[in-house]
Amino acid sequence: xxxxxxxxxxxxxxxxxxxxxxxxxxxxxxxxxxxxxxxxxxxxxxxxxxxxxxxxxxxxxxxxxxxxxxxxxxxxxxxxxxxxxxxxxxxxxxxxxxxxxxxxxxxxxxxxxxxxx
Amino acid sequence: xxxxxxxxxxxxxxxxxxxxxxxxxxxxxxxxxxxxxxxxxxxxxxxxxxxxxxxxxxxxxxxxxxxxxxxxxxxxxxxxxxxxxxxxxxxxxxxxxxxxxxxxxxxxxxxxxxxxxxxxxxxxxxxxxxxxxxxxxxxxxxxxxxxxxxxxxxxxxxxxxxxxxxxxxxxxxxxxxxxxxxxxxxxxxxxxxxxxxxxxxxxxxxxxxxxxxxxxxxxxxxxxxxxxxxxxxxxxxxxxxxxxxxxxxxxxxxxxxxxxxxxxxxxxxxxxxxxxxxxxxxxxxxxxxxxxxxxxxxxxxxxxxxxxxxxxxxxxxxxxxxxxxxxxxxxxxxxxxxxxxxxxx
Numbered sequence: 001x002x003x004x005x006x007x008x009x010x011x012x013x014x015x016x017x018x019x020x021x022x023x024x025x026x027x028x029x030x031x032x033x034x035x036x037x038x039x040x041x042x043x044x045x046x047x048x049x050x051x052x053x054x055x056x057x058x059x060x061x062x063x064x065x066x067x068x069x070x071x072x073x074x075x076x077x078x079x080x081x082x083x084x085x086x087x088x089x090x091x092x093x094x095x096x097x098x099x100x101x102x103x104x105x106x107x108x109x110x111x112x113x114x115x116x117x
Numbered sequence: 118x119x120x121x122x123x124x125x126x127x128x129x130x131x132x133x134x135x136x137x138x139x140x141x142x143x144x145x146x147x148x149x150x151x152x153x154x155x156x157x158x159x160x161x162x163x164x165x166x167x168x169x170x171x172x173x174x175x176x177x178x179x180x181x182x183x184x185x186x187x188x189x190x191x192x193x194x195x196x197x198x199x200x201x202x203x204x205x206x207x208x209x210x211x212x213x214x215x216x217x218x219x220x221x222x223x224x225x226x227x228x229x230x231x232x233x234x235x236x237x238x239x240x241x242x243x244x245x246x247x248x249x250x251x252x253x254x255x256x257x258x259x260x261x262x263x264x265x266x267x268x269x270x271x272x273x274x275x276x277x278x279x280x281x282x283x284x285x286x287x288x289x290x291x292x293x294x295x296x297x298x299x300x301x302x303x304x305x306x307x308x309x310x311x312x313x314x315x316x317x318x319x320x321x322x323x324x325x326x327x328x329x330x331x332x333x334x335x336x337x338x339x340x341x342x343x344x345x346x347x348x349x350x351x352x353x354x355x356x357x358x359x360x361x362x363x364x365x366x367x368x369x370x371x372x373x374x375x376x377x378x379x380x381x382x383x384x385x386x387x388x389x390x391x392x393x394x395x396x397x398x399x400x401x402x403x404x405x406x407x408x409x410x411x412x413x414x415x416x417x418x419x420x421x422x423x424x425x426x427x428x429x430x431x432x433x434x435x436x437x438x439x440x441x442x443x444x445x446x447x448x449x450x451x452x453x454x455x456x457x458x459x460x461x462x
Contacts, residue, residue, distance in 0.1 A: 003247035007234055009146070010153045010244065014230035017157050018223045018371050021203070025367035030206050038211045040274040041362055051212065051273045055282045062434065066289035069442075073296045076449075077252060080303040084456050091457045098446055105442065114438040116431035 119241030164377040205366035214271035221268035222371035239404040250311040269360035280359025290437035295337035297445035298330040301452040315394035322393040342379035345422035384415035
């Protein structure tokens with residue numbers, strides 16, 4: 001059978017694998033919700049203020065830099081597969097590409113996108 | 118073409134099924150379901166065994182005794198834990214985003230199970246040997262980020278939200294060096310097929326050809342699977358349990374099932390990509406070598422985890438971007454030059 005069809009069948013089975021114990025546990029577990037029990041945890045006392053707090057902007061910067069690099073790795077993989085058949089041209093091309101990548105990394109570094117403030 | 122006990126076992130099972138059913142596509146379907154069930158069982162068993170192993174090894178390193186009451190020498194401890202988690206009340210906290218919250222542990226387990234399809238356990242014993250194997254594997258592994266974020270975002274708890282955000286920052290930061298490190302292997306092999314990658318190591322293991330990539334991979338694997346010393350996602354002393362602070366009972370257990378399954382996966386991946394997979398001296402069959410190497414790798418990762426103190430979140434993020442990524446880029450360059458020189462000579 002084709003590898004991708006196998007993966008599809010395995011995906012469906014893997015989806016059922018965690019659902020089954022949750023259903024079984026739902027049948028046998030006690031259900032006694034009380035007002036205090038359902039409060040989100042915050043060091044044992046009542047929560048203070050809004051729970052959906054704002055998150056640090058630094059996370060967003062990391063995500064942006066990641067996006068750039070990840071797209072570039074996707075482009076580099078086909079090149080890596082065919083590399084040993086392509087010879088000097090591929091090597092020079094790779095030097096240029098990795099050079100551009102390095103400049104990008106250097107720019108993000110200088111702009112402070114990589115440091116946690 | 119293929120040799121080995123496991124492969125011939127599979128072939129004889131296929132012959133028996135063919136003689137019983139006859140329709141080729143049904144036989145294929147049945148074989149796939151049987152193999153997938155075995156893989157899922159391996160995953161569940163590994164989680165049970167490693168939970169106990171983790172506690173025993175941790176206790177040994179910290180000069181304690183560890184669990185020793187349930188069964189001989191505490192052997193049945195994880196079974197008892199599982200039964201206990203089964204009948205714990207499933208507390209649904211107030212103000213959660215119900216759908217995301219329920220789906221998060223389920224979706225977390227799917228990618229950790231799915232990557233077992235790409236592991237060559239022995240010569241020819243691999244569930245889905247697709248031609249973009251390694252690439253698909255990396256893609257599926259990175260899907261674990263999303264459930265963590267879902268769980269953290271939907272739990273309506275400050276710890277969960279911060280934990281979820283940390284997961285994303287950490288996994289994104291270390292995924293780029295990991296992908297670049299594995300690129301060296303692809304360049305040498307000239308293929309993304311997992312079986313081809315193991316086949317290419319029949320003479321020399323990639324740990325010899327790619328020592329730099331191996332070191333980068335060890336660090337990034339620990340980070341991607343949230344193992345200590347890089348478990349800032351669930352740093353108990355900082356943010357309680359990170360994205361799964363609000364989960365109880367079986368749902369909580371699923372998070373840990375995924376964690377221990379990931380521990381096994383990084384052991385298997387280290388073996389497959391750098392330590393020659395099922396290759397080894399002839400006196401033991403291939404799958405024995407595979408499991409010996411894998412378990413040694415897992416032991417190594419646990420040892421590292423219980424020896425070093427937890428990294429701080431800011432130093433960890435800058436380490437990934439400012440140290441590992443440049444080294445990984447240099448590794449790609451060195452590999453490129455190396456292959457070119459080797460081909461010219």
